[in-house]
Amino acid sequence: MNKQTLIQAHNRIKPFIHKTPVLTSQLLDEKAGCNLYFKCENFQKMGAFKMRGAANAILSLSQEERKRGVVTHSSGNFAQAVSLAAKKLGVKAYIVMPENAPQVKKDGVRTYEGEIIECDSTPQAREATANSIKEEKGATFLHPSNQDEVIYGNSTAAIELLEEQPNLDLILTPVGGGGLIAGTALAAHYFSNNCKVIGGEPMEADDAYRSLISGKIETNESFHTVADGLRTHLGDRNFPIIQKYVDKIIRVEEDEIINAMQLIWERMKIIIEPSCAVPFAAVLKNKEEFKNKNIGIILSGGNVDVTNLPF
Template sequence: MDKKTLTDTHQRIKPFIHRTPVLKSSLLDDMVGAQIHFKCENFQKMGAFKMRGAASAIVALTEAERQKGVVTHSSGNFAQAVALAAKQLKVKAYIVMPENAPRVKKEAVKAYGGNIIECESTPEAREKTAERIENETGATFLHPSNQDEVILGNSTAAIELLQERPDLDIILAPVGGGGLIAGTALAAHYFGNDCKVIGGEPFEVDDAYRSLKSGKIERNTTTNTVADGLRTYLGDRNFPIIQKYVDRIIRVDEKEIIRAMKLIWERMKIIIEPSCAVPFAAVLREKERFKSKKIGIILSGGNVDVTKLPF
């Protein structure tokens, strides 16, 4: 995955994604004593950065593969992204979703024309069900985070951010399956000017933090976090990139996530999902580290059930 591959991916997916705005809040800047530039992927098509990875993966398929369709398992945003990207590219999409996934997310997948297959809410159940569909239909499996094309697609959010703000000292992104932070790290490496990448992760699902310590992929023992998009674990494609290019991971507790989310809602008047608030919570937790810096934060998505808020 060299610089040219990233640039080419960005060119190929441009017709299928929005170039999202970069917003600032002087009040939040004052709170931290830094300049924070928020890359608003909550305004992305279907409401999350996942659209970039899904479009990238489907655009890369051969004509024969496109005719058999695609299959994925996802707790929400990647499901919608695959459904919408597949629809735009006239490809059939099979979406394996946990039965307890948020209502709005299931409805959105249906609205985008995806075929939902429900399963139990464990990583194992999701994987098995997707495998069965793959065998039955010949559809190509798309992984939400551990696939080169997806990581390449994800990198384009930070590429756009760095095009607008080439002088950023640090970019932060949340760490769930590792696909966004890996893509962000590649973009910062190739397009940044000595720009560090820092991940934000809930204490409750700190597999990535522990993986970086131990040098091998660790699993979560609980999924007890409000940041429902971050309950997954790293994979063999993105972990080496994270090891090589991510400066550190900052962990935050549940109260900090909810406080950061509420602050962004109230002060910026934009809707972000809990997972999306984790990097800003990390900045608030370790303010001294970020003092006077030029910071970019990838606001990863805004798909939240507004009738069930954590505050």
């Protein structure tokens, strides 16, 4: 893996994704005490950065593999991303979703013609169900966050951000499965002068924070966080990248996440989902650390159930 791998991924997926805008807000800059540059992946196709990794993963398959279809397990955004990328490429997509996944995300998958197979809402049930489909249909398994092609696809959001804002001191992303922060960290390593990468994570699902301290992949006992996209843990493909290239992870409380989400809705007039607000919450919590710096924040997605807002 080198810089060229990321450039190839970026060129490969360009026809299938939006180059999303980078927005700023003078009011939020004043509130945070630094210069904020929001990379708006909530405006990405299907409403989240996941489109990048899904497109790169499917485009990396052989014609023979494409014929047999793809399978993934996801509570929402990756499910929609794989469904849409597969539809565009004429590939059958089998989507394993926990039965308690938000209805808006299930509806999204069906809109993109993904075939939903429901399972219990545990990581074990997801994996077992996906494995049985893989065996039965010969479909290729795509992991939402722990697969090289997905990580390389995810890196392209930060590559675009750095092209537009080359003088960033830091980029922050949320941390769930680790695919976005790993890709972002690779992009910062290869495409910036000395830009550091920091993760934001809910206190209620702080496995990545603990993993960096212990040096091994930790899991969560509780998932009681409003950030439904971050209720997963790291994997063996992304964790080494995170260990090597991520500066640290900042944890935030539930009320801090909700407050940050509400501020972005109110001040920037854009829809973001709770997971998306976590890195901004981390900046607001640690103003001294970020004072007067140029900060990129990847707004990871905007697939939120507007009938069930936390504020």
